[in-house]
Amino acid sequence: MRIACGFDHAGAPLRDVVVAALEQDGHEVLDAGTYDDYPFAAAAVARALHDDEGAERAVLVCGSGAGVAVAASKLPGLRAAAIHDGYTAHQSVEHDDLNVACLGARVIGPALARELVQAFAAARFSGEERHVRRLGQVAALERDGLRALDPDPATGDPQP
Numbered sequence: 723m724r725i726a727c728g729f730d731h732a733g734a735p736l737r738d739v740v741v742a743a744l745e746q747d748g749h750e751v752l753d754a755g756t757y758d759d760y761p762f763a764a765a766a767v768a769r770a771l772h773d774d775e776g777a778e779r780a781v782l783v784c785g786s787g788a789g790v791a792v793a794a795s796k797l798p799g800l801r802a803a804a805i806h807d808g809y810t811a812h813q814s815v816e817h818d819d820l821n822v823a824c825l826g827a828r829v830i831g832p833a834l835a836r837e838l839v840q841a842f843a844a845a846r847f848s849g850e851e852r853h854v855r856r857l858g859q860v861a862a863l864e865r866d867g868l869r870a871l872d873p874d875p876a877t878g879d880p881q882p
Contacts, residue, residue, distance in 0.1 A: 725843060726770035726777040728754035728763035730790065733783030736827045736835045740781055743836040749843055752777050760784045764793035767822065768800055780822045781839055787826035794822045798864065806830055811838045815845035817853050 725744055729737050734756050741751050752775055754766035760782075767780035780800075782790035787804035794802035802822035805811050806829055814820035823842040825835055847853070862870035 723779065723843060724750045724752055724775070724777045726752040726754045726767040726775070726780040728767040728780065728782050728790075729756040730760040730763050730784040731756070731758050732785030733760075733763070733790070733825070733827045736783050736825065736832065739832040739835050740783060740825070740839050743839050744781070744843060747840055747843060754780070760789040761793045764790055764797065764800075764802075768794065768797040771821065772799065778821070779843065781825065781842070782822060783825045783827055783835075785826055785828040787824040787829060791822075791824040794824065801860070805838050805842065806834075808837060808841055811841035812845040815842060816848050819847040819853070819857055 727740055737756065744751050752770050754763065754770050757763045763782055763784070767777070767782055770777040771780055782794060782802070784790045787806065791802045791804045794800045800822050801818060801820050802824050803810070803814050803820055805814065805823045805825060811823065823839065825838060830838070859871060
């Protein structure tokens with residue numbers, strides 16, 4: 723799998739560990755760069771996911787994982803989350819088709835970072851109907867904002 727990796731100044735200390743862990747498992751790493759400000763790292767991996775570079779997933783690293791997750795989530799087609807435990811590393815792909823794992827270099831150490839990116843890269847989306855349905859709802863939110871999930875005017879229930 724081709725995986726783009728981007729870092730901000732605070733995430734740079736995990737750069738070599740993340741890249742080596744992915745390459746060790748046979749993935750091709752696309753270097754999206756290291757930036758002073760995390761929004762630039764998010765934009766760089768988004769380009770790698772959307773452009774002809776053919777990245778299928780991405781890893782972003784800042785100090786906490788939160789900044790890059792917020793920035794990446796603002797970009798079309800990116801489903802990003804801060805990942806700091808093994809369960810979330812694989813479950814977020816299996817259920818939510820996460821395509822951007824966000825790590826915090828000031829929150830986790832190198833050994834855990836290695837474990838998390840390997841679990842993220844190895845995980846596969848389940849394709850279960852309930853997960854596909856929810857991803858459709860997320861796509862509608864991205865496309866239409868809050869109007870996408872307006873309650874039924876007659877009942878107040880969520881519309882399908």
